[in-house]
Amino acid sequence: MAPLLSIENLHISYGAVQALKGVSLNLDKGEIVTVLGANGAGKSTLMEAISGLVPIRNGTISIAGEPLNKIPAYEIVLKGVSLSPEGRRVFPTLTVDENLNLGAYTRRSRKSEVHNAKERVFSLFPILAERRSQLSGTLSGGEQQMLAIGRALMSSPKILLLDEPSLGLAPILVKQIFDIIREINQQGTSILLVEQNAHKALGVAGRGYVLENGVIITSGPSSVLKSDAKVQEAYLGGSALKLKQQS
Amino acid sequence: MVKTQRFQIMIIAGAFLVYPFFVSDYFIDIAFYFGIYALLGLSLNIVLGEVGLFDLGHAGFYAIGAYTTAILNTKFGIPIFVLLPVSALAAALFAYLVCSPVIHLQGDYLLIVTLGMGEIVRLALINNPFDLTGGPNGVFGIDFPTFGYGFDIDSSIEFYYLIWIIVALSIFGLIRLQKSRIGRAWNYIREDEIAASANGVDVKNYKLLAFILGAALAGVAGNIYASKLMCVSPESFTFWESCLMFCIVLIGGMGSIPGVIIGAAFISLFPEIFRPFAMYRMLVFGLAMILMMMYRPGGVWPRKRGAVEFRSLLGPAARREDV
Numbered sequence: 166m167a168p169l170l171s172i173e174n175l176h177i178s179y180g181a182v183q184a185l186k187g188v189s190l191n192l193d194k195g196e197i198v199t200v201l202g203a204n205g206a207g208k209s210t211l212m213e214a215i216s217g218l219v220p221i222r223n224g225t226i227s228i229a230g231e232p233l234n235k236i237p238a239y240e241i242v243l244k245g246v247s248l249s250p251e252g253r254r255v256f257p258t259l260t261v262d263e264n265l266n267l268g269a270y271t272r273r274s275r276k277s278e279v280h281n282a283k284e285r286v287f288s289l290f291p292i293l294a295e296r297r298s299q300l301s302g303t304l305s306g307g308e309q310q311m312l313a314i315g316r317a318l319m320s321s322p323k324i325l326l327l328d329e330p331s332l333g334l335a336p337i338l339v340k341q342i343f344d345i346i347r348e349i350n351q352q353g354t355s356i357l358l359v360e361q362n363a364h365k366a367l368g369v370a371g372r373g374y375v376l377e378n379g380v381i382i383t384s385g386p387s388s389v390l391k392s393d394a395k396v397q398e399a400y401l402g403g404s405a406l407k408l409k410q411q412s
Numbered sequence: 413m414v415k416t417q418r419f420q421i422m423i424i425a426g427a428f429l430v431y432p433f434f435v436s437d438y439f440i441d442i443a444f445y446f447g448i449y450a451l452l453g454l455s456l457n458i459v460l461g462e463v464g465l466f467d468l469g470h471a472g473f474y475a476i477g478a479y480t481t482a483i484l485n486t487k488f489g490i491p492i493f494v495l496l497p498v499s500a501l502a503a504a505l506f507a508y509l510v511c512s513p514v515i516h517l518q519g520d521y522l523l524i525v526t527l528g529m530g531e532i533v534r535l536a537l538i539n540n541p542f543d544l545t546g547g548p549n550g551v552f553g554i555d556f557p558t559f560g561y562g563f564d565i566d567s568s569i570e571f572y573y574l575i576w577i578i579v580a581l582s583i584f585g586l587i588r589l590q591k592s593r594i595g596r597a598w599n600y601i602r603e604d605e606i607a608a609s610a611n612g613v614d615v616k617n618y619k620l621l622a623f624i625l626g627a628a629l630a631g632v633a634g635n636i637y638a639s640k641l642m643c644v645s646p647e648s649f650t651f652w653e654s655c656l657m658f659c660i661v662l663i664g665g666m667g668s669i670p671g672v673i674i675g676a677a678f679i680s681l682f683p684e685i686f687r688p689f690a691m692y693r694m695l696v697f698g699l700a701m702i703l704m705m706m707y708r709p710g711g712v713w714p715r716k717r718g719a720v721e722f723r724s725l726l727g728p729a730a731r732r733e734d735v
Contacts, residue, residue: 216610242612254607256600267600271612273593320612 167230169194176223177214184210186379197350199358199366202376208359209251212328216248217241242271247322251329253313257302264301268319286315307338325354331362343369363400367391432569440568447575450676453660455629461667463622464602466523469530470657473503473627475649477634482551482644492557492639503631504624511623530654537646550645554638571640665711674712
């Protein structure tokens with residue numbers, strides 16, 4: 166059976182700049198897979214390509230064997246892929262409720278579906294239920310991240326794309342977010358997780374890929390990657406990790 | 413609250429209704445042009461206010477509407493009222509054709525393209541293509557609107573009622589639209605295109621729809637304007653007109669319907685009030701705009717929640733400073 170999400174030899178370029186130079190990866194049903202990489206490695210580009218937000222130069226992205234090339238972004242959501250974008254991108258002037266309603270945009274006016282999806286989000290993130298009529302611009306960073314993930318869940322995706330959910334969050338919130346990511350996965354959503362926080366990401370993910378300058382340099386089960394010399398040096402090891410935590 | 417609101421609306425509607433009985437024809441005409449600018453402001457507000465797309469060529473759509481009416485009426489004698497929807501459709505079709513290839517442009521790039529589009533329309537009209545537009549002189553001898561049964565709209569007061577009835581209907585429709593699925597999609601796109609399209613909003617087509625509806629409404633304004641003046645010429649559709657429409661939306665408050673009406677009032681009444689100081693008019697006008705941007709960047713009557721600031725629409729580069 167074809168994997169749930171499969172990417173083959175993906176090339177993306179912004180003008181003359183090549184962001185991805187032949188990336189291939191798979192995500193099977195029920196998995197959490199992480200893509201690690203430093204700034205500018207092409208992680209977010211990969212996520213945007215899957216969501217249909219940037220045009221594909223070469224290669225294929227397919228869901229359950231069905232190619233996504235040339236399918237516009239809004240239809241990709243209907244196919245069961247949902248992105249929680251980097252930097253959260255919640256609508257600060259709208260309430261939590263209204264932000265979640267956007268996530269259910271593809272459900273049109275099927276009220277009970279919207280209601281159920283919202284109940285699920287509130288059970289995952291009880292804090293959002295408390296703040297549901299508050300403007301999302303007044304939420305803390307962690308709450309906004311929860312809202313962004315919640316919004317992406319409103320379309321009940323088969324595949325959830327999480328772009329740096331730990332960005333700019335306090336360590337205790339990072340732990341909380343990762344616990345919830347695991348919970349979402351246990352409820353049956355496959356997750357592709359892009360992270361700079363390699364330690365945490367390899368903690369929840371079963372497998373991982375390491376992206377560097379638009380190429381996958383290594384991949385494998387998390388336990389193997391954790392002990393991989395290259396990965397340790399670049400993302401986990403001594404000074405590099407400390408610098409990352411400070412910044 | 414709803415009750416007081418309904419009361420306020422009735423007071424305002426009543427004031428508009430009795431206004432022409434207390435003033436001379438001159439002031440009725442001023443109120444007519446106020447209505448035209450209100451309609452143009454509302455039409456640009458769909459594009460600029462609701463979706464946040466810069467359109468500095470809106471006079472082009474207005475011109476297409478006015479010339480469609482003028483040409484079809486003078487050449488084929490088609491009644492003005494029949495041409496009302498025809499003008500709207502012509503402007504909408506034009507918007508669809510010219511905007512489809514450039515709809516992906518953002519912020520100031522779109523502004524430059526629409527600016528050029530407006531100028532091309534004006535220059536085309538001056539050059540008299542197929543001997544249709546009469547060149548710089550324009551088209552003369554357009555009929556007044558007739559309903560048949562001898563009921564014609566030919567006096568200032570009748571035109572006044574005509575334009576304000578259309579404005580009222582447009583306001584009603586636009587308020588409904590604001591609250592609809594389409595209106596919400598437009599606002600999502602304005603606030604954050606990436607987040608909107610990542611959540612299943614068809615960004616490109618909703619943007620096109622805004623241009624099409626905005627152009628159609630401007631076409632309606634063109635139709636009435638042409639029959640009121642009985643002639644159209646390229647001078648009425650210069651870049652300056654586009655600028656005025658832009659100012660109406662900015663002064664009033666982007667995306668705010670009452671704001672746009674106030675903006676239109678300001679733009680159309682201001683030159684009349686300051687007629688004695690005609691020489692300094694533009695100076696005062698410029699000063700007013702600068703003060704506005706400094707003290708009320710969201711407009712005189714900003715949209716209640718989610719007031720839009722002009723600066724935040726200038727694109728990602730300008731937005732980054734806000735964070």
